[in-house]
Amino acid sequence: MKKVLAFAGSTSSTSINKQLATFAAENLENTSFDVIDLRDFKMPFYSVDEEKNGFPEDAKRFSALFDEYDGFILSLAEHNSSYAAAFKNTYDWASRVNGNVFRDKPLLLMATSPGARGGISVLDAGIARFSRMGAKELVSFSLPNFYDNFKDGKLINEDFSSTLKEKVNEFEQFINQ
Numbered sequence: 001m002k003k004v005l006a007f008a009g010s011t012s013s014t015s016i017n018k019q020l021a022t023f024a025a026e027n028l029e030n031t032s033f034d035v036i037d038l039r040d041f042k043m044p045f046y047s048v049d050e051e052k053n054g055f056p057e058d059a060k061r062f063s064a065l066f067d068e069y070d071g072f073i074l075s076l077a078e079h080n081s082s083y084a085a086a087f088k089n090t091y092d093w094a095s096r097v098n099g100n101v102f103r104d105k106p107l108l109l110m111a112t113s114p115g116a117r118g119g120i121s122v123l124d125a126g127i128a129r130f131s132r133m134g135a136k137e138l139v140s141f142s143l144p145n146f147y148d149n150f151k152d153g154k155l156i157n158e159d160f161s162s163t164l165k166e167k168v169n170e171f172e173q174f175i176n177q
Contacts (some may be wrong), residue, residue, distance in 0.1 A: 002175050004033040005069040009087030009122075010077035011039045016146045017119075018076035022114045024073050024141075024152060027035060027168045030174050034074070038090055045059035046092040052089070060092035061151045066098070067080040071175045072135075078113055078122035102134035117142030123130060137174035141167045 006025040008018035018037070025033040041058040043049050059100040064073070077084040083091070094101050109126050111119025120142050131138055139163055143149060146156075 002019075002031045002070040004028060004031055004067075004071045004073055004175060005065055006033050006035045006073035007038065008075050008077060009091075010084050011075070011086040013039070015039055015077065016112055016114070016150070017077045017110070019150065019153070020110055020143060020146075021073050021075040023111065023150075024075070024108060024164060024168055027165060028172055029169075033069075034069075038086055038096075038168075041090055042091060043093050046089055046096070051096060055097050056093065059090075059097055059143055061099075062090060063094045063097035066094075066101065066103050069105070071108070071171065072102060073108045073110070073171070075110040075112060075128055076119060076122045078111055078119035081121035082125060083122055096143070100134040101128070102130060102136070104134050104136050105121075106137040107135035108139045108141070108171040109135070110143070112143035112146045114146050116144050117147075120144035137171070139167050139171045139174070 006021045008015045008021050011018050022035050043056045044061050084132055111123040113160045115118040121142060123142050127140055149160055
């Protein structure tokens with residue numbers, strides 16, 4: 001059975017994006033999944049000077065995970081219309097370990113926020129960037145107004161729920177080709 005790695009581009013212990021990524025993974029029908037937390041990967045702030053000291057063990061461990069899975073579910077937190085600093089740092093290190101970060105595998109890329117835009121700015125940035133970093137068959141989804149639409153671990157808005165299920169099915173078809 002194929003397997004997917006799900007995670008959020010956030011280190012918040014109450015991450016709404018981790019909740020969304022987990023929910024999406026739980027909707028996979030014929031694919032197993034694991035969920036990880038970026039808080040489990042400690043790395044110094046990326047810089048050329050730091051890289052001269054070698055790659056941090058957690059950067060290598062994080063990057064190696066991408067070899068073990070057939071695809072990825074990533075929900076990005078949006079901070080000031082961009083990636084959360086912790087995700088950006090992790091991503092920067094991972095891209096130095098292996099520039100083909102997503103290993104030419106499918107990616108379900110999502111974002112959510114408490115506001116009406118649903119993290120669309122960071123989602124657009126991810127779509128533009130990750131397709132050049134090995135994300136193939138990139139499927140995207142944005143969920144606005146998280147706290148109005150997501151309760152008790154599930155989407156309660158039928159339209160968003162239906163759309164996400166379609167996106168998860170599309171992604172899963174790419175995984176299982």
